[in-house]
Amino acid sequence: MLRIAVQSKGRLFDDTMALLSEADIKISTSKRTLLTQASNFPVEVLFLRDDDIPQTIASGVADIGIVGENEFVERNEKADIIYRLGFSKCRLSLAIHKEENYQGLSWFNGKKIATSYPGILRNFLERNGIQADIHVITGSVEIAPGIGLADAIFDIVSSGSTLISNNLKEVEVVMKSEAVLIGYPGLSPEKKTILDELLFRIEAVKAAEDKKYVLMNAPTDKLQEIIEVLPGVKSPTIMPLATEGWSSVHTVLDQKCFWEIIGKLKALGAQGILVIPIEKMIL
Ligand SMILES: Nc1ncnc2c1ncn2[C@@H]1O[C@H](COP(=O)(O)OP(=O)(O)OP(=O)(O)O)[C@@H](O)[C@H]1O
Ligand SMILES: O=P(O)(O)OC[C@H]1O[C@H](OP(=O)(O)OP(=O)(O)O)[C@H](O)[C@@H]1O
Ligand SMILES: [Mg+2]
Structure with a gap:
């Protein structure tokens, strides 16, 4: 039995369940249990918050998982990206008040940046020799500059409408992200065989998209x-x-x-x- 960790609700949930269903893997989500076994394929599905998925894979509690690449990179856990799934596409960007005169990264020197992705941001700032103060908040990041909590934000951008409605402008794209299938590096040969069959099905679904x-x-x-x-x-x-x-x-x-x-x-x-x-x- 291969155990797959997926997001229990949120942005990834619908597309993840649709993908498994198109791969003809039948999972009942109606019972709202944390762990459900597929009725026609040797997998069981573990429903978690996306934050916990990378660690669950790295520790071997689940064998594979579906998570946003941004979350996977942020957690910096030992797991491999097995397949890029192409949904939940977004980017992690730095944004500042729309009226600011932005001429380059040095603008951020000495500034306070609010984010839920401190690891990725710290890495980016260090690589670029920028000294800024990182302020970690778990949600509603875009309102931070408006209420005086920070000078800038580093958060997920997709259409850009959340930035616009908060009078912000995107000034640097730090990483692009999409949903990825991640896996435990040391799967047993039996589990590897199930994973190969699952990948074969996912590829067939994706090729037809x-x-x-x-x-x-x-x-x-x-x-x-x-x-x-x-x-x-x-x-x-x-x-x-x-x-x-x-x-x-x-x-x-x-x-x-x-x-x-x-x-x-x-x-x-x-x-x-x-x-x-x-x-x-x-x-
Ligand atoms: N507006 C968006 N457009 C496209 N993809 C997005 C968007 N917002 C988030 N994502 C992607 O979907 C993932 C999950 O987003 P979601 O908002 O459901 O996370 P969450 O609130 O942290 O959920 P959880 O309750 O599981 O912790 C993000 O990590 C990102 O990869
Ligand atoms: O560029 P956009 O298309 O506006 O998308 C970006 C927004 O989407 C996500 O939030 P979500 O809509 O999931 O809301 P929440 O995180 O506040 O629940 C993300 O945290 C951004 O705030
Ligand atoms: Mg989360």
Whole structure:
């Protein structure tokens, strides 16, 4: 049995549970127990505050965990990043009052900075030879300058709207973060086998993300041009239609370039274009 530590509630919870579910691992979260066993896969899930996840892995209490990279780096515990999961993307930044005239890092010399990430901040300031006073608070960091608690803040930024509503501006991005799968460095061969199977499933889910299976009818005399605009995983599947002069084309398209390509296909005479989500993809 592989034990995985996940956040019990908060920003990571929904995407973490969705990922496990898409990997066809059935976990009941309705009972609100701290530890739950999957019904169809040899894993048990331990629900914790995200702060405690790195230490739980390093001490071997859980084998793997899903946590924000920012939290993992801050805790500085002995564990490895096994897989970058691509959700909960954010950055850790320094921000100051929007009216301040900022010309560089030396602005922070002698200043007081409020943060929940003192380890990462201290490291950054030392690397850059800045002497500042770090004031640790666990939440509502953005209000610290407004109430005279600090001159600046170092906190999570995503859209930047929390900064704007507190009259702050982001002046330095110190690290970028996303959810990561971390693991205990010394897993037994049995647990390693389960982890490999889990990773295989996660990779199949991730590979299918933002991909669409696209089918269309195309005039056979335009096939060559149509194939040239398709950047599918491999070459498209072409099948003749019952109607003379028409073919069916099947391919996989990336969401990012989807509308641009569909436009080109239509211009080349493609019709009856069907777009189907893909659940998993094994490359
Ligand atoms: N606005 C955001 N956009 C994207 N990702 C975010 C955002 N805020 C936080 N995160 C990421 O999600 C992680 C968890 O955030 P959350 O706010 O749930 O933490 P928390 O309040 O410390 O939770 P817990 O109660 O488990 O200690 C953060 O460490 C960060 O990696
Ligand atoms: O740049 P933004 O998109 O505004 O996101 C940044 C904010 O998001 C997080 O807080 P959250 O919304 O989770 O609230 P809380 O930590 O106060 O509960 C984080 O602590 C920042 O305050
Ligand atoms: Mg926390």
